[in-house]
Amino acid sequence: MSSEVRVPALPESVADATVLTWHKQRGETVRKDDNLVDLETDKVVLEVPAPIDGVIAEHKVAEGDVVEADAVLAIIDAAEVAPSGATAKTAPKTAPASKPAKSDVQTPAASEPHPTATTKKAEPQLAPAARRLVKELGLDASQIPGTGKAGRVHKSDVISWLDQKEHDAPALDPEAEATMIAADPVPPGLSGEAGRPEQRVPMTRLRARIAERLVEAQQHSAMLTTFNEVDMSAVLELRTQYKERFEQSHGVRLGFMSFFVKASVEALQRFPVVNASVDDKDIVYHGYYDIGIAVSSPRGLVVPILRNCDQLSMADIERGIGDFGHKATEGSLSFEELTGGTFSITNGGIFGSLMSTPILNPPQSAILGMHKIQQRPIAVDGQVLIRPMMYLALSYDHRIIDGREAVQFLVTVKETLEDPTRLLLRV
Numbered sequence: 021m022s023s024e025v026r027v028p029a030l031p032e033s034v035a036d037a038t039v040l041t042w043h044k045q046r047g048e049t050v051r052k053d054d055n056l057v058d059l060e061t062d063k064v065v066l067e068v069p070a071p072i073d074g075v076i077a078e079h080k081v082a083e084g085d086v087v088e089a090d091a092v093l094a095i096i097d098a099a100e101v102a103p104s105g106a107t108a109k110t111a112p113k114t115a116p117a118s119k120p121a122k123s124d125v126q127t128p129a130a131s132e133p134h135p136t137a138t139t140k141k142a143e144p145q146l147a148p149a150a151r152r153l154v155k156e157l158g159l160d161a162s163q164i165p166g167t168g169k170a171g172r173v174h175k176s177d178v179i180s181w182l183d184q185k186e187h188d189a190p191a192l193d194p195e196a197e198a199t200m201i202a203a204d205p206v207p208p209g210l211s212g213e214a215g216r217p218e219q220r221v222p223m224t225r226l227r228a229r230i231a232e233r234l235v236e237a238q239q240h241s242a243m244l245t246t247f248n249e250v251d252m253s254a255v256l257e258l259r260t261q262y263k264e265r266f267e268q269s270h271g272v273r274l275g276f277m278s279f280f281v282k283a284s285v286e287a288l289q290r291f292p293v294v295n296a297s298v299d300d301k302d303i304v305y306h307g308y309y310d311i312g313i314a315v316s317s318p319r320g321l322v323v324p325i326l327r328n329c330d331q332l333s334m335a336d337i338e339r340g341i342g343d344f345g346h347k348a349t350e351g352s353l354s355f356e357e358l359t360g361g362t363f364s365i366t367n368g369g370i371f372g373s374l375m376s377t378p379i380l381n382p383p384q385s386a387i388l389g390m391h392k393i394q395q396r397p398i399a400v401d402g403q404v405l406i407r408p409m410m411y412l413a414l415s416y417d418h419r420i421i422d423g424r425e426a427v428q429f430l431v432t433v434k435e436t437l438e439d440p441t442r443l444l445l446r447v
Contacts, residue, residue, distance in 0.1 A: 023072045025056060025094040027087050034355070037061045038225055039085045039093070041151065048076050050096065057093060058151070062229030064358065065319075065351045074098045145172045147350045153178050174350050226319045237380040241298075242418035245377040246426050250434045252393050252408045255279050258440060270335035276390070277313065277341050278334040280365055280433070282443050284388055285309050285330050287432035288363060291425050294416065295362045297383040303420050306362045312381055313341055314366035317348035323381055324353055325361040369393065375411045385420055388433065389413035 027037060037059040044056045050070040059066040074096040081093055144161045146154060150173045154161050164181045166173035223231070237243065259274050266274040288295040288309055296305045309330045312323040324344040326337065347353045364381045369392040378389040389412065396409045414430045436442045 021098045022077060023074070023096045023098065024092050025068060025071060025096060027059065027089050027091045027093060028066065028068065030061065030089045030355075034061045036086050036088045037066065039081050039083050039087060040065060042079065042083060043151070044070070044076050046076050046079060049099070050074060050076060055145075059087070060225045061355075062225045064353050064355060068093060070096060072096055072098055145170065147172060147174045147352060150174050150178050150350070224319055226322070230320050233382060234379050237382050240382070241380055241385075243380055243415055244418045244423070244426070245413050245415045246423065246430055247375070247414075248412050248427075248430045248434050250410050250412055250437045251398070252276075252410055252437065254438055254440055256393075256408055266335070270339070272335055272338045272342060274334070275338055275341070277365070277367065278337040279437060279440065280388070280390060281311055281313075281326065281329055281332075281337050282334065283433045283436040284311065284363065284365060286436050286443060287429045289330070290432055291429045293421055293425055294386045294429050296420060297362070297385055298417065298420055299383070308362065310361050310363075312361035312364035312384070313344060314364060315344050315348045317351070319351065322348055322353060322358060323361065323364055324348070324357045325359070327360075363387070365390065367391075369410065375413065377413055378415050380415055380417060385417040386426070386429075387415050388430075389415070 030037065038061075040058040040060040042057050044050050044054065050056065050073070052071065052073050053069045055067045056070050056076075057068045059068060077095040077097045079094050081087055081091070087093065144164070144166060145168075146161055147168065151161075153159075154164070154173075159178070159182075161173060164173050164178055165171075166177050168174050168177075255276065259276075263274045266272075292305055293303070295309065296303050298304075308328060310325050310327045311329050312325050314321055314323050324347070326332070326340050326344075329337065332340070344353070344357070347357070361381065361384060364378075364384055364387040366378050366387060367390040368376050368378075369390050373391050374394065375391055376389055378387045380387055391411045391413070393408045393410045395406050397404050398407050398409065399405075400407070412430055412433065414426055416426045
């Protein structure tokens, strides 16, 4: 009896997927729920599990092929699979014809394990991002300890293991290092003449989708950006005063993003059009506040959605953003977490950006850009003081948001951050 492995159902916004990596080859034994293949969409990487125990009879598609929902990926022939870690069955004992002489008995060496005492080491479970990194670097996954559930290896585990190996490795003397550099003038993976290497690689599905959406945002909206600056003294003081107690009480660090999310919700409630979107010739006003948080991942920028932010505490917000960061690194964000959203926030300051003009995330009509906090001299009550300042940028769709509303929205964010008690008093 055989079973077909099919492409799982894809959301309406995702038409197809690319076969990224086969993890089980023809003739290999698989257990139910083993990951057979990774499929890359323009949003996430999907793992396709084995539906039954058995043996891979055939691959219906190859790596790089584009497949649609419900397409057949492989055929598995049903077969009994020995439990993981089980020992091989030994032949039944039979009485020897005659007892061998003592000198004829072969004693196994102390260093050789008895044949019936060995077991096959279970294959480590790898997250998609970890699996790609292991494959690219040619690593032995069995040597890498996993910190995930049931020993699952994440990308962070691979990086930590590599860092430890580099730390433990003996340092090369300068002469030997110079010899190695001279022997390999072209970086690995690149081709071309020495000194002028090049490499041509296809865009990932996610990168291609990012490019498509950015061009779409520029072509189909009247995008404009307004700027302001905010004195972060009050927020920094609150974090310094309460960060330890906050972490002890909630089990999560108090970062800056929760302040910006709360300030944005306050401003969105005052200026509902900034939370709206354009649908053909209609304006759709949203009575909920689902905020996209731009997160950098190994595959590119992703924007998971933090839903119902008006109902979340600051601890809930920090916890949700932390979860998004881990999932983005591991490549385990779901379609639902990347779909929807009424407004977005992006923080270029973590990379050192002082000022930028963020691009809209369609069909949303506005996005808030945070930047680096920098000590700068400013005038306060007639005196020049040094304060921690941050430039803010609001890009918006001028088709439905007027400049007055955009400026007032940004001023509301600024005033709320400079005096966070406004969040409690709603003034």
